[in-house]
Every structure is written in C-alpha cells, then in structure tokens.
Amino acid sequence: MTMMTAISIKKIGERIRTAGRLKTQPLCVYGAESVPDGGKPITSVDRCLAKAIYMASLSEKSPPLYFGKGALAGCCAGGIGWTGYGRMAPLIDFFVSTGTKEFRNGEAEYLKASPDAVKRSKEALGAVTPPGTYTVIRRCEDLEADPGVKAIICYGNGEQIRNLSSMVHFRSTDTFNAVRASWGPTCATILTYPAGLAEKAPRDSAYIGPMDPTGNCWFPEDRMALGIPIRIAIGICEDLDSAFVTKRPHVAYPEVHEKLEKIV
Template sequence: MQSDFSISHVDAKLVQAGRLHLRPVYTFAADTLPAGAVQVSAVVTEGHKCLAKALLIQAIHPEVPPVYLGGDAMKGCCFGASAWLGFMKMPPMMKAMYASVPKGDGKHNAHYLKATPDLCEAGLKSLGRLIPAGKYLVMGTCDERTESLARPVSALCFGTAEQIRNLCGLVHFSRADLFNPVIAAWGAHCATFISYPAGLWENVPKDTAFIGPAASYGNDWFPPDLLALSMPYRMAVQLSEDYGQSFAEKCPDKTYPATRDQL
C-alpha cells in the first residue's frame, strides 16, 4: 500500500494516536507567504512577543491564522526566535542572559539556565552551521490556510503527560535504538518546537523527536500539566503508518485506560 504523506492524513493519525485535545502545529519552509499569514505580534498581543507562545495559542484556538518569520520579516517577534531559527546571528548577550545577569540589567532579565556563560557559549557553538530552510518559516495547523504550502518540515504536538508518553512510545515502535529516538535537548522553546525537528542546524540529531521544553523561563505561560513533542515531518509520516499496527490500535484499553489503579 502506498504511503499517504498528505498533511491531512498525518494530522488525523497524530490526533488519533495521541488522543490529542490540542491541534498539532506544522512548520513549513516557503518562498512566498500564504494568504492570511500574520506576524507573531498579531497573535501574542500582550507581554513578551514569543514565537513559541504563539504556537501554543494556535494549538488551543483553531481560528488563529498561520504565523511567519523571515529575514525581511522579523518585526513583532523576540530576537531569540530570529536567532534560533537562523534569521540573525546569535547575539553575544544571549549566553549571558541564559546563564547569568547581563551587564547593566537587573536580575529579572537573567534565566540561570546554565552554570556559566562559557558553558552556554560552548553549547551554542555545538549547533554547527545554519542550514537555511527557505525565505520564510510558516507555522500553522492543518487547514485550508496551509494547504497551498509545500510538505511541512516538522510537526509539533502538545499534550498531557500520558498523551505525550504514548506518542513517544509510537516513535520507538519501528526503531531498534532504545535511547536516541526521543531526547530532551537543551535550548529555547522555539528551538525545541521548530529549530531542532526542522533540522535548521548542522549538528542536530537526525531522525529524532524532541520532548520538552527543557527551559523554565516560559513557565509563566506554558501550562504545568502540558508537554510538547516535536519531530521531523518524515517521522510524523512514519507514526501515521505505524499507528494501526502498534499498541495504540491493538491495545487501546491499556493505552487509554478507562479506569486506573489507585495508588
């Protein structure tokens, strides 16, 4: 049977496999923008103009249009996303911001995610060279507004711990490697959600799903009972093919139990 790579088919299978309540969000590389696409500031109207926050808003609210970012379209979005997605160089201040207090700023601007700025710098250098995906990156859910775009480069799922556990298990279904198909990589939320699964940096592990985010600074907007799982689109296609032969379809009572033991 020929594989169905269409986003509508893959989207339906991801939702079915994970019993997802939130819509998966896809990243597309594009040289032209789809009608109705907006910048991040049109979606995140209050507080920090965070691209990752915009993606979660899209997953929660189906009416939210696709968002985009590009070298000539970086206004209305935080500089971190522009850097992590490869549209500008990593600002020197980022290593200090992630690790300690930037010069002249108050402590509220420090994230303390790394022990030292040097550790942070070494981590950023380990990304390797940038691998541009297209003039623009467009992020949106599967509907008529994104159907004119080419095949996605990555998929992003939001879910409860159980929903994401089950999707992680499905990632492992066709893999012999016990350790590396799913990893919790360090980086900004937008790196976990987009940069890594889309393979925008040379040394990002291939054929890998990324669970997270493993950064605390977004906890004021990222719900405490939610996790994200991102993956290359080809992996999402594989999950859609594996679903019918896996535990998710063959053992639904164990995968999605109606009753649970009280501990």
C-alpha cells in the same frame, strides 16, 4: 533537501491526533518564499514564537502564522537567532547563565552554570539556517498538498505525549535517542531541532520538552510539547494500525487509572 510526502499533511495531522487523542491541533512547519494566503505575522500574536505557536494549536480556526524577511519586528531576539534569521548576540551567553553588568545591568536567567557552558552548547548546534524566506506554522488540517513540511508540532498531557513518544520508538532500534530532551529555548524544541534548522541536530529523533522554564508562566503545567521530524511523523501514521495505540487502546488510554496510596 525537502521531503515531499505521499500521504497528505491533513491526513498526517488526523492520524497523529488520533494516536495521541490530542485535544489541541497538530501543527506543521515549513519554509516559503512568499507570505501564505491568509497568513498572519506571528509577532502580531506575541513576541515569543513558542507562545504564539502554542496559542495557534488551541484554535480550530487559527490562520497560518509566519515570520521572516520583513516580518521580524517585535520578535524576541532569541527567537530570531534560534531560527536562523539573525545572529545570536554573544552577551546572551551571560544573560542565560550568571549575568554581566554590560547586559541589562546584570540580570540573569541562571539556566546554565556559566557563560562558557552556554557558548559551547550553542556551538554544538552548528549553523542555524531558516527553511526559507519565511517560516510558516499552520494547522495540518488546512493542508492537503505538501509544501515541503519539515516537522509536526504536538501538545498534550503527560499520557498523550508518552504514548506519542512510544509511537516514535515503535520502529526505531535506537533505545536511547529516538526521543530527546535537548537543551534550548522552547522554540528550539518545536522548530530548530525537529525541523532541521540546526545543522547538527539529529534528524532521526523527535524532541520532547520544553526544557526552558522561562515559559512556565504561560505554558500550562500539565502540558508537554513534542516536535516530530516529518519522516518520523509519516512512520507513526504508517505504524498506527499495527501498534499498541490501536491494538491495545485500553492500555494506552485506560478508562480508569489505579489510585495509589502513600506508603507509610
């Protein structure tokens, strides 16, 4: 079911950016049945969905990015599977873990202990269903009306993402699961899980990451991502004036950080 918001997507982005003092653009994710006006195929930016999305957050003028029907050529096979536009190839279980000569001559990523561990981890997702004929990622700044946004994507340094994670916890009583570091590729952290594409992904959690080191060659070492389901993002906006970020900004964002010395 699509949730339509009373607050504009633009305002949600503004308040999330204020809460996190983000230097990058908050992005939103939604499904569409037609190509967005002025949209750019995401694969024209990069074959890796996650890399292209991060690049979009760096620009004040990035166009809407989209992928889906007729717009998947050149996309990473994993990205296609993890967003529901195609099946996940069984041999990927070997590639992600220990390798098999039947796939890329035994090349492996060693991200899981065994192919069975990968298989069972993927089964935990349930069905993966795309949000529409096309998936659209664009700057929150560009939207007033809500086309059915599923999630907000944020990037920041450790302090910024810690504070946004604390804002997720502000109204939650789930001590352990309000923010999850779930296994999967980087696109799962920002798309599959927070946007509800995976049938069994909890809807009442935000997702922090990435948990996939294969993106470390392009994802900055001092950055993290936070994928926030739209309902939780709205809650952050509603709570902002009552929470520590506004009430005690000197605690959330100290002007001077204490310099610690090594214990010898």
